[in-house]
Amino acid sequence: MNITEKILARASGKSKVSPGDVVFVNVDKVMIHDVSGPGVIAVFEKLKKKGMKIDKLWDPERVWVAEDHFVPAADKISAQNIVSLTNFTKQFGIKRHFKYGMGQYGICHTLSHEEAMVLPGEVYVGGDSHTNTTGALGAFAAGLGHTDVAYVLLNGKIWFKVPETLFFKLNGKLPDHVMAKDLILKIIGDIGNDGAAYKTMQFGGTGISEMSVEGRLTLTNMTTEAGAKSGIVEPDQKLRDYLAAKGAIKYDEVHGDADAQYEKIYEYEGSEIEPTVAKPFSPENISVARDLSSIELDKAYIGSCTGAKLEDLRAAAKILKGRTVKIRTEVLPAAISIFRKAMEEGLLKIFLDAGVVVGPPTCGACCGAHMGVLAKDEICISTTNRNFPGRMGHIESQTYLASPLVAAASAITGKITDPRDLK
Amino acid sequence: MKPFEKIKSIATPLDKVNVDTDQIVPKQFLKLIQRTGFGQYLFYDWRYEREGVQRKDFILNDPAYKNSKILLARDNFGCGSSREHAVWALDDYGFKVIISTSFADIFYNNCFKNGILPIRVSDDILQKLFSTKSEIEVNLEKQTIKIDNIPISFNIEPHWKKILLEGLDDIAMTLQHEEQITKYERSHKI
Numbered sequence: 184m185n186i187t188e189k190i191l192a193r194a195s196g197k198s199k200v201s202p203g204d205v206v207f208v209n210v211d212k213v214m215i216h217d218v219s220g221p222g223v224i225a226v227f228e229k230l231k232k233k234g235m236k237i238d239k240l241w242d243p244e245r246v247w248v249a250e251d252h253f254v255p256a257a258d259k260i261s262a263q264n265i266v267s268l269t270n271f272t273k274q275f276g277i278k279r280h281f282k283y284g285m286g287q288y289g290i291c292h293t294l295s296h297e298e299a300m301v302l303p304g305e306v307y308v309g310g311d312s313h314t315n316t317t318g319a320l321g322a323f324a325a326g327l328g329h330t331d332v333a334y335v336l337l338n339g340k341i342w343f344k345v346p347e348t349l350f351f352k353l354n355g356k357l358p359d360h361v362m363a364k365d366l367i368l369k370i371i372g373d374i375g376n377d378g379a380a381y382k383t384m385q386f387g388g389t390g391i392s393e394m395s396v397e398g399r400l401t402l403t404n405m406t407t408e409a410g411a412k413s414g415i416v417e418p419d420q421k422l423r424d425y426l427a428a429k430g431a432i433k434y435d436e437v438h439g440d441a442d443a444q445y446e447k448i449y450e451y452e453g454s455e456i457e458p459t460v461a462k463p464f465s466p467e468n469i470s471v472a473r474d475l476s477s478i479e480l481d482k483a484y485i486g487s488c489t490g491a492k493l494e495d496l497r498a499a500a501k502i503l504k505g506r507t508v509k510i511r512t513e514v515l516p517a518a519i520s521i522f523r524k525a526m527e528e529g530l531l532k533i534f535l536d537a538g539v540v541v542g543p544p545t546c547g548a549c550c551g552a553h554m555g556v557l558a559k560d561e562i563c564i565s566t567t568n569r570n571f572p573g574r575m576g577h578i579e580s581q582t583y584l585a586s587p588l589v590a591a592a593s594a595i596t597g598k599i600t601d602p603r604d605l606k
Numbered sequence: 607m608k609p610f611e612k613i614k615s616i617a618t619p620l621d622k623v624n625v626d627t628d629q630i631v632p633k634q635f636l637k638l639i640q641r642t643g644f645g646q647y648l649f650y651d652w653r654y655e656r657e658g659v660q661r662k663d664f665i666l667n668d669p670a671y672k673n674s675k676i677l678l679a680r681d682n683f684g685c686g687s688s689r690e691h692a693v694w695a696l697d698d699y700g701f702k703v704i705i706s707t708s709f710a711d712i713f714y715n716n717c718f719k720n721g722i723l724p725i726r727v728s729d730d731i732l733q734k735l736f737s738t739k740s741e742i743e744v745n746l747e748k749q750t751i752k753i754d755n756i757p758i759s760f761n762i763e764p765h766w767k768k769i770l771l772e773g774l775d776d777i778a779m780t781l782q783h784e785e786q787i788t789k790y791e792r793s794h795k796i
Contacts, residue, residue, distance in 0.1 A: 222690055264637055310688065328689075331716075344763075376624055571624065573629070574626075
């Protein structure tokens with residue numbers, strides 16, 4: 184069995200599972216945020232109206248809550264939703280609620296690794312499609328709809344059909360100026376928006392061993408854009424060190440067997456990956472950055488669970504240091520812990536000196552909700568994960584997806600720029 | 607939830623690929639906490655030029671499709687955000703069946719939780735459906751789509767079929783039936 188099959192077998196109390204089997208698995212952790220939380224509350228209300236008694240959750244200790252999509256409160260309704268979410272966590276005794284304005288908070292997927300909320304070998308589900316991100320910690324991590332999350336909150340388990348696994352093998356390190364984002368965009372371009380539909384995308388090979396945990400998180404994050412059920416990387420010493428630095432040392436790792444089966448193996452040579460950009464209006468619509476150097480931009484956005492981890496901010500700062508931006512540029516660290524480290528390392532000063540505005544952690548403009556959305560016909564280069572029509576604002580605005588290096592280089596020139604070409 | 611019955615209706619042809627859940631229900635409506643009434647926001651940016659003013663060239667605004675219960679769409683329908691509001695909106699608007707060549711996974715699962723039948727068909731069959739102007743009959747029990755009285759069969763996972771036919775949307779019911787579902791699935795692999 185491969186790692187995903189072994190995790191699902193263990194969580195369902197079976198000695199062996201195969202792709203296509205339906206298994207009821209015990210869930211280790213579940214997450215809701217300020218969109219899926221109110222959605223779950225609505226499902227609970229419907230069930231109560233039907234006469235179901237809901238006075239406790241299966242295990243409040245295993246539930247955690249993020250405020251990320253509409254914070255700072257975008258308007259009266261989103262402010263009210265935060266109140267509802269707070270009442271919900273109080274009512275059911277959920278202690279891990281990361282509240283905006285009270286110390287650590289941030290984008291849910293970022294908190295999952297910053298706070299080591301999920302550990303290797305666990306089954307983790309969340310009310311958000313990018314829950315896949317957390318699979319880089321060697322866990323089975325998948326997004327669910329509101330009804331399914333409500334079910335898990337009450338029963339602590341959920342059924343899955345064991346997915347087939349596609350294995351992406353990266354041979355050798357990525358070159359300078361190339362990041363995990365470029366690799367995952369290239370992969371999505373190759374297999375398409377639904378190329379991994381109901382499958383697991385597993386990443387391995389020497390290039391992945393060399394890659395930082397944050398880089399791996401970028402890969403698993405965007406498995407969602409290829410339609411994947413989950414993304415995963417096997418635990419190694421790099422992951423153990425990463426988690427130990429956050430105080431997490433006790434967990435039960437799972438590794439694939441030597442004869443693990445994969446539906447298909449894709450090989451990539453690290454040295455051949457180039458700075459890559461996804462053009463509007465789909466993540467699969469890729470091009471090398473150099474071929475897009477005539478595209479004039481209105482804005483650069485460095486934010487989100489995909490592109491505002493500490494390593495992403497360091498990459499942007501490397502480019503922005505001593506330079507001035509030509510278009511409006513925003514940096515929104517994905518969690519307060521990252522914001523703080525960026526401050527301590529002097530990155531925030533580099534951003535401000537370059538003319539960039541630094542904002543609080545939020546999903547905000549990534550999903551076009553608030554905090555800097557695009558006007559009609561505006562063109563943005565963004566370190567985020569989706570560029571469907573209207574994703575970041577007006578239905579006739581355009582988003583190009585890129586790495587933090589490409590986004591920062593483009594912010595300097597005002598056009599899409601390969602960081603290798605920046606003078 | 608009511609058991610799923612035969613549906614006979616004209617089908618609305620939405621000729622687009624990669625329709626993501628943000629097109630189905632734009633983000634500004636996610637803040638609404640009630641579970642009902644999302645139909646008015648379905649495909650909002652495509653349906654309306656501005657509040658109250660419909661776009662004439664959008665298929666849902668064509669009076670011919672006013673009471674349609676079947677939606678046709680191209681590849682990868684329901685991709686993007688996991689928001690269940692997308693399914694709530696389709697249901698509230700009146701769609702009970704969605705036919706496409708492929709669906710995004712979370713969206714596909716969400717459909718069954720809300721009594722909507724998503725059907726995967728081949729390119730050829732979808733093309734045939736897009737070309738017809740007559741009513742289509744969907745029979746889940748028999749797993750057929752009938753155009754001009756000619757039945758075309760479709761596949762569906764057995765546990766999903768059972769859940770829809772018996773109207774088992776409810777969480778408690780699902781729990782009660784979990785053992786049967788597992789057994790049923792095991793013996794009816796497709």
